[in-house]
Amino acid sequence: METIPIEHGLILAGILFALGLIGVLTRRNIVFVLMSLEIMLNASGLAFIVAAARWGHAEGQVMFLIILTLAAAEVAVGLGLIIQMFRKYQTVDINVLSEMKG
């Protein structure tokens, strides 16, 4: 059976990761920022899966599950904050959060 080379999988994960990062950088809507963060975390998860496939371990897959949980928790807290933010500022534009500087 022709296996997919590990490099390909990692490159895919890398591209995903980069996309997520770019999303974080370019998006002004905080919901999209959170989504981009999800993409970054999931890219890492993919990388773990790929690596686990290389070694035939379960460890990498366990790690992926942990990442999923982690991302979920992250988003939960994040969304909570977004609600507070929307209450206070009536907007989800992340640039309003720039009162502290210098």
Added chain:
Amino acid sequence: MILVILIALLFAGGVLAWMSERVNPNLPRSIALATVLLDLLIMLTLLGSGDSGQWIASLEASWIPRFGISFYLAVDGLSLLLILLTAFLGIIAIGSAWDEITERAGFFYFNLLWTLAGVVGVFTALDLFLFFFFWEVMLIPMYFIIAIWGHENKNYAAMKFFIFTQVTGMLMLVSILVLAYFHYVQAGVFSFNYHDLLNVSFTSRVEMWVMLGFFIAFATKLPSVPIHSWLPDAHSQAPTAGSVILAGILLKTGAYGLIRFAVPLFPAASMEFAPIAMTLAAISILYCAKVAFAQHDIKRLIAYTSVSHMGFVTLGVYAWNEQALQGAVMTMLAHGLSAAALFMLAGGLQHRIHTRSMPDMGGFWAKVPRMAIVALFFSVAALGMPGLGNFIGEFLALLGAFQANIWLTVVSAFGLIFASVYSLWVIQKVFQGEYNSSKFDDSHLSDLSRREMLYFGAMMIGLVWMGMYPQSFLDLSAGTLSGLLSATADAAVAVAEVAQ
């Protein structure tokens, strides 16, 4: 043990003085005075016990075994001379603060005593870590003295003082550590003990760099051009007692460091470096004398003259022969007294008329004749009048330096001319000429009080003693200095051969 008591007494006295303020605001100064007097008495018991070349008293206890650091204090003739000066000027400083410091006196005397404790520690520590420890300990209380009781620009001055000495101190720390590390590599154990570190050998390049770390730290404290510029600010802004301590004692720690550590630890590098150090000294002497002349602020002026005079010390130390070294030590002592006295006079004037600006003064002779005579005495002492201590120091330093480096000595000797220019200029501006009170409030312009005369009298006697019978002082340090000279003789010869 006696050495620990010396230092601990000052620390404890400081705390006690601070605490006592709650009982009675006049108590701190009495406690401080009593503490330093007691210290002086204890020091005097050390006099005459043992040969001056030997360690008169010492104490060694393990402190931080991880690094082979010990709590190692010892006193020989040179150290004793300097801690005596410290205690003496400490008393004088307390005296000058007696009426001047009324706010938060407790904390003031706390800082004063802690500074003194740090200085005594510096003069007695023989473990390099401990030395550095005390070196830094004395800075903080001094910082407070300037920053709290200083004059109009105190924050700037205090900050500058602190940053200059601290940053260069860190260079010295690095050097100390390199030294200790080399000792570790060569002997297999960590040690910061002075005697152990004397035996460390280097390649000449490394030695030069390590020596420079020490030199820069000490040259800052001395101070020497081009790292002198903290001093005029610190002096002009500090309260009188602060200036007395700074000029009288703190500057001497730098010179002491050169004599005790920088040269003996790195004899070869020091000899090689000597022409540069002496050049810096010559520049210090002339340049700062010139800058002093241009100052309007009387305390700034005296501060610059201090730099100029300490140039003779550097010159003497790096000439590294018996006359020159004794000259350096005598200059340290004599300048300690004369500069302290001049700062007290300037401080006294400021206290009375609330200005330090010389163009506003003039003709005070008739108003305050005693003060005028005292000022004249110390100015004349400062310009190197034979018969007074400063002459002995500067003359010996130059005499010795001439044997080491003719041209730099000749150049430095011109400092004697400049010294007369600015010294007499001060007398002219302040005490001679027409009296004109329109520029300041002269309602408090009174002559020196009995108490002030007592302090000045003591310092005058000290200077005359140094000038007329310096042997009492020379004998104390002679043993130490000749020991250092013979220990470094080999290196000196080697460097001289290379030079040829």
Added chain:
Amino acid sequence: MLDLIWLLPTFPLLGFLSLVLTSGRLPKPIVAAIGAGSVGLSFALAAMIAMTFLGSGEDYYIVETFTWMSVGSFTPGFSFYLDGLSLVMMLVITGVGFLIHVYATGYMDEDPGYSRFFSYMNLFVAAMLMLVLGDNLVLLYLGWEGVGLCSYLLIGFWYTKPENGYAARKAFVVTRVGDTSMAIGLFLLFAHFGTLNIQDLMHAAEIEWATGTNLPAIAALLLLGGAVGKSAQLPLQTWLPDAMAGPTPISALIHAATMVTAGVYLIARTHVLFELAPDVQILVAWIGLITLLMAGFTAMTQTDIKRILAFSTVSQIGYMFLGLGVGAWSASIFHLMTHAFFKALLFLGSGSVILAMHHEQDIFKMGALRKVLPISFASFMIGSLALTAFPFTSGFFSKDEILLAAIELEGVGFWLWLGGVVGAFFTGIYTFRLMFVVFFGENRGHHCEGEYGGWNMSVPLMILMVLSLVGGFIHIPVEAVFSHGEAHEEHHASLLIEGIMIAVPLIGIGIAYLFYGSKTLSVENLMASSLAKNLHKFWNSGWGMDWLYDRLFVFPFMWLARINAKDIVDQFYGLVVEINRAAHQMIVRSQTGYLRWYALSVATGLVLIITLGVLL
């Protein structure tokens, strides 16, 4: 007896201490008693010591008291060295000094700083005695600086006037230039011989240094620097005329009789060194000659009575230097002594005139004073005669010896002699110009009530008059000191030369008479030409030396000081601070507060470190 020599400086020193410590609280008579009495005691003791010493027939006598300091081989002591030279000096200092002290008790009578004045005077005498009695150069230097200090203090005695302070500082600083040169000379000598004991040095130098080599020349030059500073010779002569700002007894004591001759003493003391450096020795002569001529020209143009005398002092010390330069050591010392007599007399006389004229010093505002001020007139007359070397006055003998020694010198000797004679001609003119203007002619408006002061001012004048007249017959016992330097045969001068030397000053006096006594010749006519005017101005300013030095040294120094008052090194640290500030301002702008910007920096950082890490 001789062992008591240490008491000589001690008496005035004690006087000084007691006056300073009481600081003006003592009544005047007691101050006078202490001030003059202490010097009187010293003089009495000095006289006894002199007799004992001369009676003993010893060449020298050393009294050691205690070691000043002992550092390695450097062990100067408070030791006194008595020989003919120091004997003469000590007698002149205490003797003339005592007379001037007595005179001053009257002169300073109304001054509020009476006690201060005498304390300085006493300190001066003590220091001066140290200078001449010290057996090593360090002790000599102690006295040397001490007299300089007293000179400074006394010139600036009336301190409320800034110009007095200026004159005082100028005197101190200019002489300090010389002192520094001398100090370097001391270092040099010590570096080579390991001692600063004068006699040891001289012996060692004779043995180790060959005549005409570089080292003795340099050493002699450096000492010469000190001497010209103290003795107001070219090129450091500018301070002395200004020093007249002090009270007149000071001018008499310090700036005529004693301190200014210290340079002469120094060279005489170290004459061995100068003999080892013949070039330098002849330079001494030239310096003396040029100085005496320049000062002579200037003296003719001055109008201030004391300044005229001051320039004359410069000129007379020029003669002494001339004498030293030609090897006439004892003649120079002889002239030093006679000069002390007659110049002290002249100054004290001028002091009486000034007091009587209510502190007027311009001679053209005086006139016809010979009747009103007979004692002053007498002292001026005798002093002037001695100064112009009128035959058989004291000045005649001493100046004669110097000039005769000069002409005997091979080569340049004639020119030196000729210069000296020309100088004597000018001396005649300016001295009697002063005489005729002040004491003859008609009163020019100033009211004068006759002699001021009592016996305490007149008696010293009279004693000095006697000394000025007969001082030339005193024999000074310095042969032993200069035994190996000087030819001791009598001078065999031709009649012609003797004649010239006697006649020339008289011609000068005559010219002065024609211009100022009989008014047959008019100064105004002479001054009509612009050349004469300019010359007058030039000479009057002391050959523009002050002008020159101001531009060469004073102004550049002041300029440097002024532009760098803020200390350029400090500015550098200010720059460091500014750089830090600027860096802070710049970098703090990166903290924009925008989340996306922060994320960008994180991402950039990541890319950056990965790039760096991978590339390496």
Added chain:
Amino acid sequence: MTMTLSDLLPLMPLLLVTGTAVLAMIVVGIQRHYTLTVVVTITGLLIATIVAAMMMSFTNQQVTPLLVIDQYSLFFTVITCASAMFIAILSYPYLQNLQDQREEYYLLLGVATIGAVVMVSSNHFVSTILGLETLSMSLYGMVAYPVHVKDSAKFPLEASVKYLVLSAAASGFMLFGMALVYAQTGTLAFSSVVELVNGETAGLGAGFSIVALLMIIAGMAFKLSLAPFHMWTPDVYEGSPIPATTYLATIGKAGMFVVLLRFIEASDALEFEGVVLVLSLLAAASILAGNLLALLQENIKRILAYSSIAHMGYVLIAIIASFYVEGSISIEAVTFYLLAYMIMSLGAFGVASVISSSESERDHIDDYTGLFWRSPWLALVFTGMLLSLAGIPLTVGFIGKFYLFFAGVEAALWVLLAALIIGSGIGLYYYLRIVYRMVLKADDATTLTSDGAASLSAYGVLAVLFVLLLILGVYPAPVMNLIEVISATI
């Protein structure tokens, strides 16, 4: 992979902390009582501290592949638990007047401490991530805690959002890097990357390893706020309530540093020149940027934030030195400095916390004017802490800096030492500026202390810290010996 009782015993401190959090939750569930919750939390943390300290002498074992309970981790467990306890005590008066539910804060604090204890014991990526995220997740909550309150002094929301987004991104870096390392080595435990590259096992190439390591390092650098990953620090510090800031600045930093230390030591990352270079650059940049940024700051929290950037840079020097130096001296340096840093940061923020409260934060430098004459003891403690941060003798900061210098000299890291000196020099300015403000004459004579009994305990904490500061500054030998022993276990 089964847990036995002998595995549970070493986990006692962790279990105790967890128990504390759970117990506190139960207490809150039964009845809301502020003081009781606080007491439970403090007591639990205290017990955990004591137990961890007692276990140090005899415990040294790997518990499951995830956690290593050795003397080193126990040492930091003690420090962590004690610090958490101190922060809990400091929080007590601070939050007393909060117009909101106050009790849950202590739950968050407890949970965060669980995360921190896991971190200091971890030598496995999974436990690192678990610990780190537990800590971070709780901190988001602590930072944003007063978010409901209308007139909360600062911007907890903004701080929390910034922290969350950036921290999650950094976690992403770290996770991705871990995945790459895992792809390289086949294990999630900290292990030598280098051996695998050079060994026979099929590696993916050195460049790959470097990228992997650097991504992990970048993630950690973010958490440690090393330049250029530092920008969140001042904003988050400023916006958070002071006790949360304190937690972030002390436990958050120290836990991460222990992980970094173990990771660097285990992975031999410093074998790669690139990694050394990057770490050196991070250290130098942090030192300079941190100090320069703090230079003219007017806000105490921001000053301390920037200075923490610099301090992390200082410690990094010792980590780099560990590669060059034989023996454990540089690990000791890191350990001692972290200890010192904990003490002085706790103290400095503690003073700020004592004079502030949840409705009025006194974090502007002007608030401290004349403090020396109004509340001398507070000012004394603050001065001590600031001087210690500046590295002045008599304080623990000096000994810490001495260690760093020693490590740097032994490793001959001259450039970094130069940066250290320059940075410390700049640092003096802003520390002294605060000290100067405190000794200035005050305009008003009001004392800046919050009311009585509640803050008494906080004063106690400050006193303990101050005494520690001095004792460790003057006689550090016992602690040094201890650190020498435990550092050998890494």
